[in-house]
Amino acid sequence: MEWQIIIAATIKIIVFVFLTTLPLVAMSVWAERRVSAAIQDRVGPNRVGPFGLLQAVADGIKFLLKEDFTPNHVRKGYFWLAPALVMVPALMTCAVLPFGSKLFGEKMVIADLDVGPLFVFAVASLSVYGIVLAGWASNSKYPFLGGVRSTSQMISYEISLGLSIVPLLMIYGELNLGSIVQYQAENGWALLPLWGEGLSAKGWILAVPVFVSFIIFMTSMFAETNRLPFDLPECETELVAGYHTEYSSMKFALFFLGEYAAMIIGSGLAVTLFLGGWSLPFGWLTPESTEAAVPWWHGLIHIGTFFAKVIGLILFFIVIRWTLPRFRYDQLMRLGWVFFFEIALFNVVLTALLLWWLS
Amino acid sequence: MAIVVKRPKLKLWEQLYLPAIAKGMRVTLGHFFKIVSGKKKVTMQYPEEKWDEHLPEHYRGAPALVTDEQDRERCVACQLCEFICPPRAITIKPEEIPSDDQWAKVEKRPKAFDIDMIRCIYCGLCEEVCPEQAIFLRKDYAITGTSREEMVHDKEKLYEIGGVRVGLVNKWNELK
Amino acid sequence: MSEEKPDLIDVQINGEWHSFPKGTRMIEACRQVGVEVPHYCYHPKLTSPGNCRMCLVEMGMPPRPRPGDDPPEPDEDGHLPISWIPRPAIACANTIAPNMGIRTESEMTEECRKGVMELLLANHPLDCPICDQAGECSLQEFSVEHGNGESRFREQKVKKPKNVDVGPRIRLDDERCIMCSRCIRFTDEIADDPVLGFTDRGSHTVLTVYPGKELANNYSLNTVDICPVGALTSNDFRFQMRVWFMKEVKTIDTNCATGANITVYSREDKIYRITPRQNNDVNSDWMPDSHRLNFHWIESEARLTEPLVKDGDQHRSASWQEALATTADKLAGLEGSEIAVIASARMTNEELLITNRFVKHLEAGHVDTVPRTGEADGYLISADRNPNTLGVKTVLGLDDPGSQLSAIQEGIEQGRIKAVISLQENLIEDAGFSADTLKKLDFLLVSYPLANPTADLADVVLPGAAWAEKSGTMLNITGRLQRLNKAVDGPGLTLEPWEIVRDLIQATGGGNGIYSVNDLFQQLAAEVSEFEGLTWGRIGDLGIPLIETGETIPLLEREKERIAKGLIVG
Known part of the structure; x- marks a missing residue:
């Protein structure tokens, strides 16, 4: 039995992480460029392959073939370690995300942990070490400032990020992401309680704190992934390229891809928590329970649904980037500490009171 | 001499920023869909089409x-x-x-x-x-x-x- | 006012009163107060025929009362009112009179200039794009300032000879000629070689050389300088470079002891032409062709561009460090009496000063320079063809330059002299040394701009800058101190001679705190009594008389006579 679990997990890791998420990272880089081009009335990369879809491959080859230059003044060990520390946690969080219901009797999640959200936050917050190390080990002023900015920004927003999902966990009474999705599949998505129990007055009233949570969660996610409008650690007008100024070649690419990987995982988490994960709306094709058997074609549809939702959110990330201007650093900190922290805290209390009142 | 720029006083609705974000997205998405649907021609595809x-x-x-x-x-x-x-x-x-x-x-x-x-x-x-x-x-x-x-x-x-x-x-x- | 200074006359120019000496031409009076009167035929060094009519101005005199009328009342300054004469007068040939009025900006003057310009341009070809004068052409300048801007002339322009060979160095384009006759007067009055004249007078007037003659005298290229248009052009400079590209550097000629003041025109470190620069105490406005054209060797193939050291029988290129170290090595074992230093009277005073230091540092037993003499031509070329013989006497302290040369040759023959340091001199060709004599030496150092037979024998050859590539001061035949200014950078690794001598002193164990040629000049002013108290700035572009020699320049003497006769302004 042990070896069967290991084989199943290995297959899931290979398929989900290396054959799906990483290509998705590459494709989102392409999408970013094409969408930004369209928004700015340009064409974007359209030379390599159909619609320029192979641009990502060309970029990858370029990164691999470029000179991997290590400046003389850096601390070499940490300098080499930093890009890995950015990329690895981003991919590790994939482990607990349920990307489908069941396929051939296997749960479509790599590790069916009972503390899914906590694992995600614990691991994702590790990536700040990569950025801090990059900024410090580069031994140069712009990366250093970028690293410092990044640390304070990520620590600040992790608080509101964590607090924002507490109301949801209170509503679900559950920390297993698979069960959370199953609950939403049966009773309406957290944001759209349009069927099952969600259709009741209780569901609608509870949608208010959930909506507030969603806003805070998404905004904090932007800050956590260093995406515009919160890309202050690497803003080129002030810091050249921030913490990865001194990096080149594939080491730079790891930072670059780490950002997109974090974005995908963030979107996956948002989909799982707020938008019903792999489930279809109105309870269609919903399995009886988390343990119930699912026909293989249902399983495939669920996987497709999950990724459709994730891609939709990624597009949202991209459009926001080309819509909003960058925040000033003091505004960023003010937003995090003065507004989101308080609102999230208040939201927890509000949800508790509502739950007590409704029960 | 420093010049003090007067900041406009924002209403509560405006302070939420969400409508402003939506407005901004309307602009960007407007451009996006015009280009994607081909209503607007972008530029000459240089190496294929010549000047x-x-x-x-x-x-x-x-x-x-x-x-x-x-x-x-x-x-x-x-x-x-x-x-x-x-x-x-x-x-x-x-x-x-x-x-x-x-x-x-x-x-x-x-x-x-x-x-x-x-x-x-x-x-x-x-x-x-x-x-x-x-x-x-x-x-x-x-x-x-x-x-x-x-x-x-x-x-x-x-x-x-x-x-x-x-x-x-x-x-x-x-x-x- | 005029009572106190009886030789001064009050004249009103454009409404303002000024005082000038009696006999001043109107055009000169205007020039002295900064009012420019355009002119073509007038030249202060030549007689004034008044034939171009460009300098027409409005003139006025006090009214002469009719018999019985009251004489006009003077104002509080003693000036009488002016009644303006309705006909214009030429400013170049008329002298001023008491209480005269001149208007150069009045409507009538402007109309006159416009009319004259229109007539001058009626037949002038519009080939400025190929004309060498373009950019320094009086016709272009005055056409812009005073001309019409558009031609009303609808007929065909008169055809005249173009591209005519009038002399070995000069080309004539008769269509461009505006008949100012400056060149005719120059050849007649200054060069004493009257070969030019006008023929076919009328609308087909052409400038031409007399049959069987040619404009070949050694001052002929001065006619190109004074030609206000592009009618006379120099074969040497023809089509070489447009004038607006060139950098102008004021310096002096080094071909003879007269030290004619010149302007060197260069672009990107290549000299294109040399023109005389006015200095009424040295060369007036002129210079001889032979000196003017003697600059092409500066960029010849034979230029030395890097130090050479002899390896066996062959020279090989070396760094300055190596060449200097070799020299120091060879000189180390020698007694001072075994060394002869031969400097050059083509060196500047600064270079001679540091050479003097070098001689003292080596305790060299023999010092001399190489004399060069030729025929004086009775105009500007002096018999002494070295530019700074007086400097050699004053700064290097040689009473009779050249007198030691035979003794040095003898010393080499007898083996008493074992090393010769020849600075900027070519001993075999210019000082009459024989190659066999020089071969007896243990060590021969030559610095010179060009490769030459002496350098062939040398153990160390150093590339020295040519005259246009260095700065300093020189004393001309009349004892006038003049500045030689660097016009271009020397090719390759050449150094100015003072730098070479400085480095030689340092290489042989001497020290000095000299970093620029100006440091040397300051030491010159401090050490040599004749130079006491002088500064670089005080010498100015025209130089200052420093030593009384009693020598005169024949051309200037004749010019003074003509000024005294009132023939020219001077």
């Missing part, structure tokens, strides 16, 4: 020397273009036309006429300053080369690009 037929009459491409219908090289090496050229791309070596030449009365011609196309900024001042209507900016825009030497257009190359130009003022006519 050649679409260039306007006044397009300023590579500068070149011209000969006229009498097959005379019009340049008399006055070096005014060399003088006016802002990036100093032009170098001229003048020489005297030998007395047995058909156009000996013109007396002077360029022995060497080099335009460094790496330096050239296509401003057209050389064409404007030329008192002999000898240098024109043609429509050649794809000036490429694999070495710096190749990018310096010599007299031969300049006449090759320029070709014959008719209908110019003929200053050196039979009365001259």
